[in-house]
Amino acid sequence: MTFSYYPGCTLKTKAKDLDRYARSAAAALGVEMAELPEWQCCGAVYPQAKDEIATKLSAVRALMAARDEGRELLTLCSACHHVIKRVNHDMVSDENIRTKVNNYLKPEVPYTGETKVIHYLEMLRDTVGFDELAKRVTRPLKGRRIAAYYGCMLLRPGNVMGFDDPENPRIMEDFIRAIGAEPVVIAYRNECCGGYMTLENRALAQKKATTVVDAAASAGADTIVTACPLCQYNLDVNAVGERVPVLYFTELLAEALGVKEAEA
Amino acid sequence: MSFEEKEMAENIKRISGVNPRKCMKCGKCSGTCPAYEEMDYHPHEFVAMVEKGRIDELLASKSIWTCLSCFACVERCPRSVEPAKLIEAVRLEVIRAQGANHLKAVQIPELLDEKLPQQAIVSAFRKYSK
Numbered sequence A: 001m002t003f004s005y006y007p008g009c010t011l012k013t014k015a016k017d018l019d020r021y022a023r024s025a026a027a028a029l030g031v032e033m034a035e036l037p038e039w040q041c042c043g044a045v046y047p048q049a050k051d052e053i054a055t056k057l058s059a060v061r062a063l064m065a066a067r068d069e070g071r072e073l074l075t076l077c078s079a080c081h082h083v084i085k086r087v088n089h090d091m092v093s094d095e096n097i098r099t100k101v102n103n104y105l106k107p108e109v110p111y112t113g114e115t116k117v118i119h120y121l122e123m124l125r126d127t128v129g130f131d132e133l134a135k136r137v138t139r140p141l142k143g144r145r146i147a148a149y150y151g152c153m154l155l156r157p158g159n160v161m162g163f164d165d166p167e168n169p170r171i172m173e174d175f176i177r178a179i180g181a182e183p184v185v186i187a188y189r190n191e192c193c194g195g196y197m198t199l200e201n202r203a204l205a206q207k208k209a210t211t212v213v214d215a216a217a218s219a220g221a222d223t224i225v226t227a228c229p230l231c232q233y234n235l236d237v238n239a240v241g242e243r244v245p246v247l248y249f250t251e252l253l254a255e256a257l258g259v260k261e262a263e264a
Numbered sequence B: 001m002s003f004e005e006k007e008m009a010e011n012i013k014r015i016s017g018v019n020p021r022k023c024m025k026c027g028k029c030s031g032t033c034p035a036y037e038e039m040d041y042h043p044h045e046f047v048a049m050v051e052k053g054r055i056d057e058l059l060a061s062k063s064i065w066t067c068l069s070c071f072a073c074v075e076r077c078p079r080s081v082e083p084a085k086l087i088e089a090v091r092l093e094v095i096r097a098q099g100a101n102h103l104k105a106v107q108i109p110e111l112l113d114e115k116l117p118q119q120a121i122v123s124a125f126r127k128y129s130k
């Protein structure tokens, strides 16, 4: 199956690992990620106000490009996924936003939210299937105890994101099981790490990040996995005290599929 | 409440889409807010103060810069009031005024470190500048 793929700005720069391991793993699984020929930064924060139009346009352009390619839109960064999915929801449900955006962009065919936005983890669960993934694993991560950190962006608001149960998710734990490791369920896995506060109030970001990493350490996890570059940075760099390595889930996926070294 | 505050309260309700009168004052939004200790006015107070038109105090509140946009209060409010939307609308009232950006590009170089992801910078501009 082929998806239109939206990488986003951070995956081209500081979060290259999130992107390249995702690509090699997808290739091994027979999933094609066709990067959109042109895309713009999504803005990293969903603009909540109903009269914000310009800040939603880059997301709509990506959604429309995928529609014109006749494909579903695959995302990987939690923040990109959040912004694009919520803007798409606005294009379906908010007539004022839909009209203004189409008036401005003047597409040949108006965009009304037709594109399906799929996060890479959802692709693994729903397109590949975790049972099938487990069969494809050549180097199971036996003996590893891995804590999933979901953060905020993938889960909330649950009625728009539709990703998993926002208060008791399991998709990342199921993923960890599929690659042969043991999931460690930790407190704070769906509470905010404070990453957005890094530039404004680093002390607050440090405090929140430390709470999450402490929870993973005291539960005996040897690794924390995330899908968000800002969470990765915040948990890795800003947390103080006991440390647990914080990796992108795609790196462990590539490792389990035996395609990590080929990439490195 | 001054005339200006009344106008602003109406605008904040309009652009946020929030109806503060739906609030049943249970305090769950503030109870779950991860930035609670760092705030002067808390999510449930934003709801009550917008309803009463006490906007000037909110415009000067440090909470508008401290909200993490984590949407915990949105998810967990039993009345679907969605306080984060109100906080963002108050912040927009401030930064939409000319010259009122909270974060300026010249400040960025000194805030950078080697590993800082672009996402941190982009998101700060989206939240704090127009």
Ligand code: SF4
Residues within 6 Å of the ligand: B029, B032, B033, B034, B035, B036, B043, B066, B067, B068, B069, B070, B071, B072, B073, B074, B083, B084, B087
């Ligand atoms: S969105 Fe803001 S106000 Fe709401 S819980 Fe998160 S930090 Fe607190």
Ligand code: SF4
Residues within 6 Å of the ligand: B022, B023, B024, B025, B026, B027, B028, B029, B030, B043, B044, B047, B076, B077, B078, B079, B080, B081, B082, B083
């Ligand atoms: S959680 Fe909702 S109903 Fe309860 S105080 Fe907050 S806004 Fe009001």
